[in-house]
Amino acid sequence: MLAKRIIPCLDIKDGRTVKGVNFVNLRDAGDPVELGALYSEQGADELIFLDITATHEKRKTLASLAREIARHLSIPFTIGGGIKSVEDVEVLLQSGADKISINSAAVRRPELINELAKNFGSQFVVLAVDAKQIDGDWWVHLNGGRIATEIRLLDWVKESQERGAGEILFTSMDHDGTKNGFANEITAQVSEALSIPVIASGGAGTMEHFKDVFTIGKADAGLAASIFHFREIGIGALKDYLEREDIVVRQ
Amino acid sequence: MKIAIIDYNAGNVRSVLYAMERLGIAADLTADHQRIREADKVIFPGVGEARTTMHYLRARGLDELICSLTQPVLGICLGMQLLCEHSEENDTDCLGIIPQRVIRFQPKAGEKVPHMGWNQIKVGEGSWLDPALDGEYVYFVHSYFAEIGPYTAGETDYIQPFSSVMRKDNFYATQFHPEKSGAVGRRILEGFLKV
Numbered sequence: 080m081l082a083k084r085i086i087p088c089l090d091i092k093d094g095r096t097v098k099g100v101n102f103v104n105l106r107d108a109g110d111p112v113e114l115g116a117l118y119s120e121q122g123a124d125e126l127i128f129l130d131i132t133a134t135h136e137k138r139k140t141l142a143s144l145a146r147e148i149a150r151h152l153s154i155p156f157t158i159g160g161g162i163k164s165v166e167d168v169e170v171l172l173q174s175g176a177d178k179i180s181i182n183s184a185a186v187r188r189p190e191l192i193n194e195l196a197k198n199f200g201s202q203f204v205v206l207a208v209d210a211k212q213i214d215g216d217w218w219v220h221l222n223g224g225r226i227a228t229e230i231r232l233l234d235w236v237k238e239s240q241e242r243g244a245g246e247i248l249f250t251s252m253d254h255d256g257t258k259n260g261f262a263n264e265i266t267a268q269v270s271e272a273l274s275i276p277v278i279a280s281g282g283a284g285t286m287e288h289f290k291d292v293f294t295i296g297k298a299d300a301g302l303a304a305s306i307f308h309f310r311e312i313g314i315g316a317l318k319d320y321l322e323r324e325d326i327v328v329r330q
Numbered sequence: 331m332k333i334a335i336i337d338y339n340a341g342n343v344r345s346v347l348y349a350m351e352r353l354g355i356a357a358d359l360t361a362d363h364q365r366i367r368e369a370d371k372v373i374f375p376g377v378g379e380a381r382t383t384m385h386y387l388r389a390r391g392l393d394e395l396i397c398s399l400t401q402p403v404l405g406i407c408l409g410m411q412l413l414c415e416h417s418e419e420n421d422t423d424c425l426g427i428i429p430q431r432v433i434r435f436q437p438k439a440g441e442k443v444p445h446m447g448w449n450q451i452k453v454g455e456g457s458w459l460d461p462a463l464d465g466e467y468v469y470f471v472h473s474y475f476a477e478i479g480p481y482t483a484g485e486t487d488y489i490q491p492f493s494s495v496m497r498k499d500n501f502y503a504t505q506f507h508p509e510k511s512g513a514v515g516r517r518i519l520e521g522f523l524k525v
Binding site: 080081082084119124149150151153154155172173174175177199200201202203245246271273274275276297299300329330 | 342344345348349351352377378379437440441442443444445446447448449450467469471472487488507509510511512513515516
């Protein structure tokens with residue numbers, strides 16, 4: 080059976096992890112490659128590196144980061160953060176990235192999804208979307224949730240799939256950082272509306288939250304950052320728990 | 331041991347190169363016919379679309395070269411599919427080394443395509459894969475697959491059982507990505523280096 084995936088997300092600034100503190104056994108907790116390798120050993124199924132640097136040197140920094148990760152890690156990884164063009168992506172592919180994620184740039188210019196899918200294949204294109212619930216409906220937000228749009232979440236993910244996205248990374252801004260659980264109901268709606276896999280993000284606080292997002296939320300993968308970084312939940316223990324709850328995970 | 335990785339427009343030839351590096355092998359990433367022919371073993375990676383890729387290989391004479399190789403060759407993912415006879419992906423005639431057709435997954439309600447993520451391999455007696463790997467998880471990303479047939483050397487179940495490992499003569503193949511399959515993938519690559 081295809082296993083449900085557990086994906087730690089690492090925020091990167093100027094080539095260093097941010098928030099990645101509190102790892103006594105790491106020589107350098109700020110080194111994305113070392114932290115990634117640790118997660119890989121613990122049983123992470125994939126990794127997502129999100130670059131939050133905003134400099135013109137970004138493309139070069141990201142490429143060398145991708146190269147170092149690809150050199151040292153033998154599990155798949157996605158790189159995202161400020162990717163705007165086919166040229167940005169070309170460099171990352173050449174550097175060994177398995178997938179890239181695009182967010183605001185795709186909302187501003189949806190043809191970007193088609194261009195990337197055509198040039199590199201759908202399996203390479205993860206469409207990340209941040210949304211908030213307003214008056215009962217879910218709306219796409221840009222720039223990490225700061226800018227509202229008049230695009231409905233379900234319309235946008237369906238359009239993205241048609242344009243060639245290979246996977247959706249859905250973050251509920253209402254749940255992100257709360258540790259009260261994922262947005263299961265809307266995640267299930269997103270998953271059921273699509274024929275491509277869905278990664279759920281935002282709200283993980285306990286092991287049970289992962290069970291819920293895989294069962295009630297019908298997600299294919301669950302993503303979290305701080306609960307892994309602060310060792311509130313170990314990936315090995317999480318997978319043992321999920322297995323006991325009859326959820327198929329890679330052990 | 332000289333390992334050549336066929337360098338063409340496939341996504342992620344670099345991942346295979348790095349996987350070899352982790353095994354302590356400086357593989358030769360090359361499209362040079364002579365160097366490929368002289369290698370002890372050849373890896374034929376692949377991520378991309380079948381028709382464009384076949385067109386690219388033919389334009390460089392790499393199709394005939396691959397068919398003529400006599401040393402062990404490992405096809406990975408699209409590389410495996412191209413070793414087959416025909417792919418439904420844009421109705422593409424492939425290399426025809428393994429007489430097997432490649433078809434698209436037909437998902438039922440609630441099933442996702444591509445088949446993306448970690449799934450188990452069933453390894454039977456007589457496979458080139460170590461039987462101890464039976465039941466292990468490996469990483470897949472694909473929408474097309476080779477059906478079970480006489481050249482199946484391992485299978486996986488997704489929507490239906492399909493060939494996740496194949497072999498015909500000196501041509502070995504995996505539908506999954508051993509270079510991305512952690513410690514299990516490493517053992518599979520080591521296994522190929524020993525055949």
